[in-house]
Amino acid sequence: MSQLRGPASAGAPGPVRRRGAPPGVRAWAQALGAALAGIVTMSVVAALGLWAAGAADLPGGAFPSVVAATVLVAAGGSVGLSGDVGGLAQAGAALDVVPLSVTLAGALVTATLFLLPLRHRAVAGTGELLARVARTAVCWLVLLLLLTLAARHSFRITVGNDLADRIGAELGATPTVGFRAEVPATLGAGLLWILAVLASAFLVSRRAPLSPGLLRFQDSVRPPAFAMLLTLLCYVVIGLVIGIVELITKDHPAETFAVMFLGLPNLAWMALGIGTGGAWVGHVDKAIGLPLPHVLDQVLRAHGKRTLDLGALAGYDGRAWLLVAVAAVVLLVAAFTAAGRSPARRPAWRHAVEMAVALAVTLLAVGLLTRISAHYGLSLMGLGDLGGDLGGEVTLEPQLLRLVGVGLAWGLVTGFLGALPARRVRHPGAVENP
Structure with a gap:
């Protein structure tokens, strides 16, 4: 009886208790x-x-x-x-x-x-x-x-x-x-x-x-979605590199720093849209504290609303045409990556369609996210703005149909071309058809 009331022997297994929070x-x-x-x-x-x-x-x-x-x-x-x-x-x-x-x-x-x-x-x-x-x-x-x-x-x-x-x-x-x-x-x-x-x-x-019910959609949705994330992040990295060069070589580091930590994707993703043929319409009336790159300020400060596209930018800086080359390289790499993450036997035309839809949706989102509407005004006794420094306005609106259209066109072309070399060079983690 004393043995029954005593402690359990060292070799006997005790109850297993899970440690940590529930x-x-x-x-x-x-x-x-x-x-x-x-x-x-x-x-x-x-x-x-x-x-x-x-x-x-x-x-x-x-x-x-x-x-x-x-x-x-x-x-x-x-x-x-x-x-x-x-x-x-x-x-x-x-x-x-x-x-x-x-x-x-x-x-x-x-x-x-x-x-x-x-x-x-x-x-x-x-x-x-x-x-x-x-x-x-x-x-x-x-x-x-x-x-x-x-x-x-x-x-x-x-x-x-x-x-x-x-x-x-x-x-x-x-x-x-x-x-x-x-x-x-x-x-x-x-x-x-x-x-x-x-x-x-x-x-x-x-x-x-x-969930099991969504597994059949992952091969057609996840590769182009990842390609779009890759595209957007590539443009942000390119913009970051340009911003660092600006910090080193230019004499307005505070303004450049502010743009990098507040609006770098705004400018980088607009560069994607403009490089593929998209456009924004806007106007800069008077400065109200929103930092804009010099070339954008020149285009938008003209009288009346102006269309911000490749032609308008190239009129002030011929290097704007490089945006087309950057878009072509980044989108081809993204399309190749998407094809490499897809089933091996998927036809190129299907890659093209998936890439077109994904890019059109992405550029639509870019357009909606990069809108700007800012205004400040002061009037005395209803007589309107008091002087040049008392009011200002910046507006920038995307041409959404144009962005969707160029997204479909570029997606079809880059999706098809990017899928061709992916037939030979497969991604190590490519998912095969079930």
């Missing part, structure tokens, strides 16, 4: 980690770009609020601007531009960490995948909601004219500009943004598990 807690921790890492990355990139752009000197300690607002806009959120200059004057402001450097950094980090726990699995249940997406989306929305509380500020500004400033002070019309996040619109758009990022992660990744 699976549910671990899943929520992974979701929070992916969302938090994305927000932190976006905040760092936005802070660096805004600091280079001079936002750290804004009055009233507005810099943290401006960083929060920039992150929200980069994640699809909405930030409203308002102006108040007293009863005798009116101020109007509007800004609609996506800082795609911030957007791209957050999307890449969030998607990578979201897929990391799934990298060793080939198939996953639909319920499990939806649950992972839902947890990450919830964490993302909570973090966005916290940012909306910080993305609000108001401060006084000067109009750049000593006489106008004195008149405004005497009349009680000192301009005050404020901004604040629009919570419902921000959360709604932020939800769509995170869902699009996670869906894109499953589209481009070969190792991300799919």
Whole structure:
């Protein structure tokens, strides 16, 4: 009896206890980690770009609020601007531009960490995948909601004219500009943004598990989707190299640094669209603090709205025609990569069709993401803008049908040509037909 009440012998196996957090807690921790890492990355990139752009000197300690607002806009959120200059004057402001450097950094980090726990699995249940997406989306929305509380500020500004400033002070019309996040619109758009990022992660990744019902689509969707990601990232890398050269050789490093950390993909992906024959229509009225490359500023500053395409750029700088060669090389490499990741016996015409659809959709998205609409104006007693320094406007709108058309044409040609050499040189991880 004493042996029965005593401790178990050293050789007897005891109960097996799983160490670590429960699976549910671990899943929520992974979701929070992916969302938090994305927000932190976006905040760092936005802070660096805004600091280079001079936002750290804004009055009233507005810099943290401006960083929060920039992150929200980069994640699809909405930030409203308002102006108040007293009863005798009116101020109007509007800004609609996506800082795609911030957007791209957050999307890449969030998607990578979201897929990391799934990298060793080939198939996953639909319920499990939806649950992972839902947890990450919830964490993302909570973090966005916290940012909306910080993305609000108001401060006084000067109009750049000593006489106008004195008149405004005497009349009680000192301009005050404020901004604040629009919570419902921000959360709604932020939800769509995170869902699009996670869906894109499953589209481009070969190792991300799919539910059994979607496996039959992976050979026709994932290779061209990955080719488009490769294309966009190649253009960003090319733009980064050009930006580094500008930093070394030119005398405006702060402006170049600001463009790199705020709008590098905006310019790089526009170069893709213009190089394939696409176009934007826009106008630069007066400078309002949005840094633009010199050649774009020259084209858009002309009287009236101008079409920004290869012909317009080449009229100011003949090197613009190099954009065609860059587009041809990058898209051929992307098409070859897509064909190498596809089943070996797929015909070239099918590669061409898949590449055409993928490129058309990509250029459509590029056009929508690179729109710019920015305006600031001040008027006294309804008499319009007070002087050349008190108002400004920048607009840039894509010609979407033209972008889709050239995407289809270039996709067909490069998809077919890129598939021909891929018949001999197969990708080591090519997926064979089931």
